Amino acid sequence: MVKNHKALIPVLGLSLILTGVSASFVATSATAATKYKVTYIPKNLGNPYFDAIVSGFNKAAKKLNMTVKVVAPAQAGATDQIPFIEAAIQQRVDAIAISPNDANALCPTLKRAMKAGIVVLTVNGDTAKKCRQASITPVDFSVLGQYLVDQTASVIDGKGDWAFLSATSTAPDQNSWLEGAKKYIDGGGQPGLTLVDTVYGDDAPEKSATEAQALLAKYPNLKAINAPTTVGIAAAAQVLSTSPLKGKVQVTGLGTPNQMRQYVKDGTVKAFSLWDPGLEGEIAANLIVAIKAKNMKPKKGLSFKIKGVGPGKWKMGKKAVIIAGPPQEFNAQNIDDFNF
Amino acid sequence: MGFVKISSRKFKIPGYLIGPILILVIAMVYGTLGSEYFLQPSSIVFNTGRYIEIGLLALALTFVIINGDIDLSVASTLAASAGVLAKLYSGGIPIFWCSIAAILTGTLLGLFNGLVIIKFGLPSLVVTLATLALYRGLTQVMLGDGVVANYPDNFVGFDQRLVIGGNPGLPAPLALFFVAAFIFYYVLHRSNYGLKNLMTGSNNSASNFSGINVNRVRLIAFAVSGMVSGICAVLITSRLGSTISNVGLGLELLAITVVVLGGTDIFGGRGSISGTVISLFAIMAVRESLVIQDVNGQVQDAVIGLLLILTVLVPRIRSYRVEKKNRQKRFNEARAMSASH
Numbered sequence: 001m002v003k004n005h006k007a008l009i010p011v012l013g014l015s016l017i018l019t020g021v022s023a024s025f026v027a028t029s030a031t032a033a034t035k036y037k038v039t040y041i042p043k044n045l046g047n048p049y050f051d052a053i054v055s056g057f058n059k060a061a062k063k064l065n066m067t068v069k070v071v072a073p074a075q076a077g078a079t080d081q082i083p084f085i086e087a088a089i090q091q092r093v094d095a096i097a098i099s100p101n102d103a104n105a106l107c108p109t110l111k112r113a114m115k116a117g118i119v120v121l122t123v124n125g126d127t128a129k130k131c132r133q134a135s136i137t138p139v140d141f142s143v144l145g146q147y148l149v150d151q152t153a154s155v156i157d158g159k160g161d162w163a164f165l166s167a168t169s170t171a172p173d174q175n176s177w178l179e180g181a182k183k184y185i186d187g188g189g190q191p192g193l194t195l196v197d198t199v200y201g202d203d204a205p206e207k208s209a210t211e212a213q214a215l216l217a218k219y220p221n222l223k224a225i226n227a228p229t230t231v232g233i234a235a236a237a238q239v240l241s242t243s244p245l246k247g248k249v250q251v252t253g254l255g256t257p258n259q260m261r262q263y264v265k266d267g268t269v270k271a272f273s274l275w276d277p278g279l280e281g282e283i284a285a286n287l288i289v290a291i292k293a294k295n296m297k298p299k300k301g302l303s304f305k306i307k308g309v310g311p312g313k314w315k316m317g318k319k320a321v322i323i324a325g326p327p328q329e330f331n332a333q334n335i336d337d338f339n340f
Numbered sequence: 341m342g343f344v345k346i347s348s349r350k351f352k353i354p355g356y357l358i359g360p361i362l363i364l365v366i367a368m369v370y371g372t373l374g375s376e377y378f379l380q381p382s383s384i385v386f387n388t389g390r391y392i393e394i395g396l397l398a399l400a401l402t403f404v405i406i407n408g409d410i411d412l413s414v415a416s417t418l419a420a421s422a423g424v425l426a427k428l429y430s431g432g433i434p435i436f437w438c439s440i441a442a443i444l445t446g447t448l449l450g451l452f453n454g455l456v457i458i459k460f461g462l463p464s465l466v467v468t469l470a471t472l473a474l475y476r477g478l479t480q481v482m483l484g485d486g487v488v489a490n491y492p493d494n495f496v497g498f499d500q501r502l503v504i505g506g507n508p509g510l511p512a513p514l515a516l517f518f519v520a521a522f523i524f525y526y527v528l529h530r531s532n533y534g535l536k537n538l539m540t541g542s543n544n545s546a547s548n549f550s551g552i553n554v555n556r557v558r559l560i561a562f563a564v565s566g567m568v569s570g571i572c573a574v575l576i577t578s579r580l581g582s583t584i585s586n587v588g589l590g591l592e593l594l595a596i597t598v599v600v601l602g603g604t605d606i607f608g609g610r611g612s613i614s615g616t617v618i619s620l621f622a623i624m625a626v627r628e629s630l631v632i633q634d635v636n637g638q639v640q641d642a643v644i645g646l647l648l649i650l651t652v653l654v655p656r657i658r659s660y661r662v663e664k665k666n667r668q669k670r671f672n673e674a675r676a677m678s679a680s681h
Contacts (some may be wrong), residue, residue, distance in 0.1 A: 045636055074637030077589050079580065086387055087631045090377040104489045104582030108497060
């Protein structure tokens with residue numbers, strides 16, 4: 001018996017630590033007495049992209065008398081978000097916003113949340129329509145192909161040879177954009193441009209850099225490389241920043257401001273794009289209040305105004321999806337306004 | 341003094357249960373103090389379903405581990421069984437027969453593990469590490485990146501049903517787990533097969549020479565582990581209402597954690613069903629008490645890891661100390677003897 005008591009000491013010590021931790025958690029969560037309690041569940045933590053959505057949420061929450069809690073699983077597995085949805089239901093929050101890791105596996109739990117009177121929105125990714133009330137998507141992906149062609153034209157003044165440096169040859173997003181781009185070109189879009197090649201860097205930095213170098217060697221008249229992938233654009237910019245062709249061949253496409261900042265500053269890159277994830281958070285926070293306070297029923301064709309966010313009204317499209325706006329262009333003038 | 345000791349021993353909680361029981365109690369207190377929403381009847385109903393698959397896998401793994409083996413492929417076996425279920429269902433076969441096929445698939449994959457391990461005398465760690473990848477890969481081939489959903493309504497949501505109604509009622513998954521735990525308890529602690537398990541694990545060759553068909557004992561454990569994985573495939577499909585190829589990814593580690601935390605010796609020969617059951621509830625209480633207080637996934641994992649290492653370390657330190665003391669005693673005696681000569 002005495003032996004057993006000895007065994008208890010470390011475990012008891014741990015329990016004390018746990019109690020201490022719990023006390024500190026209680027202290028922080030009990031301070032706010034706000035009108036709207038919202039839980040946002042990103043795909044996982046430590047991802048600057050989702051941090052940007054969170055800061056958009058927080059920006060709007062300040063004006064809306066809202067507290068936003070952010071909780072996320074360790075892995076981005078299909079079912080890892082379920083415990084956090086359950087916890088939010090138990091805590092009787094007013095709304096759950098989620099960037100779902102799976103379109104179907106979360107459905108039963110999200111439906112239960114809605115049954116409990118909780119507003120459920122999906123942000124930057126969607127589930128089946130019946131599992132949430134509305135969805136906020138960062139950009140209209142169906143016109144992105146055309147956008148990429150126009151973007152290329154704008155950095156080389158509408159004239160010259162250019163190439164795509166894509167992700168993997170099977171990446172569904174990129175392939176649909178590439179297809180859209182080709183359709184636009186075949187239909188007479190940007191006639192001054194000639195698309196000479198499409199290569200695949202497999203979203204691996206090494207492979208993307210090698211492919212970019214090969215393009216430069218193969219096409220001496222090349223004026224621009226468009227990489228619609230964050231890995232590819234950074235790799236291509238890195239290759240050109242140390243090449244004698246720097247400034248003569250333009251790199252553009254889709255990237256994040258933090259990874260591209262140095263190349264914009266050193267003159268390798270004139271402009272590139274992505275969307276502003278913070279906007280998704282701001283729209284979501286405002287939409288929650290609109291649904292809760294004004295009893296708005298999300299459906300196609302509905303539109304609403306948000307003070308200080310966006311130029312006009314926000315419209316709901318098919319399946320109650322809100323598009324958070326046109327792609328955001330980043331250049332030497334505005335890049336320091338963004339941090340993600 | 342002797343009498344006192346005997347009578348007190350009757351009420352003594354076995355040493356291996358002290359860790360999990362303490363964790364369970366502390367987590368319950370921590371959760372109750374930390375959040376007013378922790379102890380709600382409805383939450384017990386809604387939340388247990390998620391843990392029952394881990395619990396059932398842990399029950400089956402208790403046998404495998406007691407034998408001195410390991411089965412790392414349980415989650416992949418589950419996925420492959422779920423894949424067969426989904427494939428057949430999309431082919432228009434009634435869900436009942438799809439479920440039976442899933443359980444059969446699990447059993448066959450478990451048997452395959454056991455046969456390769458036993459017939460070729462290979463370590464179970466290596467073989468099931470290989471089938472962990474193999475079975476998951478097969479699932480990927482079966483399902484691709486696609487999703488099978490739209491299961492019938494009377495099949496979906498098993499985890500939200502009550503066996504005994506009311507508030508709090510007895511949720512169906514919990515009832516199933518208790519029935520399974522009772523069966524496994526009976527087999528391990530009250531049947532011949534259970535005894536053979538414990539003997540196989542404590543000394544394989546001695547058991548073999550004393551007439552126990554060691555290989556059969558081990559093969560049965562692998563087959564049962566596969567069968568339970570197949571049953572869990574049906575449960576998880578019902579719970580999620582959809583199937584994708586990464587279903588149940590990483591579940592094997594959670595299940596092994598439950599078994600080891602419950603005091604089953606990872607080298608075999610020792611273990612109990614009561615340990616596994618209490619350990620499951622301890623882990624459930626820890627996770628739920630943390631998630632209700634908005635603690636993120638990484639921190640939850642870290643806490644479980646810390647608790648696991650403490651529960652296996654503390655008894656070790658204790659036995660190490662006792663051994664050291666005995667050694668010192670023997671040394672002193674020897675010195676005293678040599679001095680007297």
